Amino acid sequence: MQKLIVLALVGLAAQLVDGSLGMGYGVTSTSLLLAFGIAPAVASASVHLAEVFTTAASGVSHMKFGNVDKGIIWKLVVPGAVGAFLGATVLSHLPASTLKPYISIFLIALGIYILVRFLINAHGTLKIRKKSRSNAFFIPLGFVAGFFDATGGGGWGPIATPALLSRNDIEPRKVIGSVDTSEFAVSLASSIGFLLSLGAMQINWLWTIALMLGGLIAAPIAAYLVKIMPAHLLAVIVSGMIVFSNVQTLLKLANADSSWYTIIYTAIVVIWGILIFYTARKHKRAVPGVEVAE
Secondary structure: OHHHHHHHHHHHHHHHHHHHHOOOHHHHHHHHHHHOOOOHHHHHHHHHHHHHHHHHHHHHHHHHOOOOOHHHHHHHHHHHHHHHHHHHHHHHOOOHHHHHHHHHHHHHHHHHHHHHHHHOOOOOOEEEEOOOOOHHHHHHHHHHHHHHHHHHOOOHHHHHHHHHHOOOOOOHHHHHHHHHHHHHHHHHHHHHHHHHHHOHHHOOHHHHHHHHHHHHHHHHHHHHHOOOOOHHHHHHHHHHHHHHHHHHHHHHHOOOOHHHHHHHHHHHHHHHHHHHHHHHHHHHHOOOOEEEEO
C-alpha cells in the first residue's frame, strides 16, 4: 500500500512538471519504475497506459486555458502514433537485461538535455516569428519523438517541446499545451503496441492505476500553472531527478563499490542543489518577455 501511495505521489508530481514544461511525466515515472527493478518494457507499458488518461485530462485542461494550437496537433499525432507503436513493438521483443543500461543512458541524456536547454538563455526575450509549417519538419519530428517515447518510457516532450520552441514561431505556452495534448495519441498507440506484444497479464495494473490517479489530480493544476510558474526552475528539478534515479543502473553495470556510490550521489545532489538555487535567484532578477515579430 505504501508503494502505491508513493507511485500516486510520483504520478502527481510528474504530471505537474509535464503539464507545466511539456515534458517530464514519462521520463520521471519510468525512471522510478526502473529503480524498483521493473523490466524496461513493462515499466514503459505501465507508464503509457497511465498516460492515456492523464494526457486526455491534460489536453482538455490546456484547451480550456487556451494553451493549444490545433494546427500543430494534427501535424504531430499521426507520425507520432506510428513511431510510438513501432517503438513499443521493438522494445517488447528485446531482452530486459540487455536493454536496461541503454534505457538508463538514454534517460540520463534526456535529463541533461532538459537541464541544458532550460539553463541557457533562461530569461531572454523570445521573438515569435511567422514561418511556414512544412510537413518536412513535423512528420520526422513526430515519428522520432514517438519512437523514443515508447522505447525509453519518455521522450515525446523532451524531443518535441525543445524542437518546437527552437522554431520561434509559436508561443511557449502553446508549444507546451499542444505537445501535451497530442501526447494522448502517442500514449494510446504505444499502449496498444505493448498490450499486443506483452499481453495484459504482464502489466502491473495497480501500479498503473496509482500513477494514473496522481496524474489526473495534477493535470488541471498544471495547465493553470503554465501561465504563472517559472518553467526553468521546474526543468532543473526534474532533470536532476531523472539523472539521480538512473545513475544506479550504470554504477551496477560498472561494478562500482559502495564508496563510488557515495561520491557520485553526493556530487549529483550538490550540483543539483546549486543549480536549483542559481535558477531560483535568476528568476527573481528577471522576467522573460515575449515579442511578436512579423
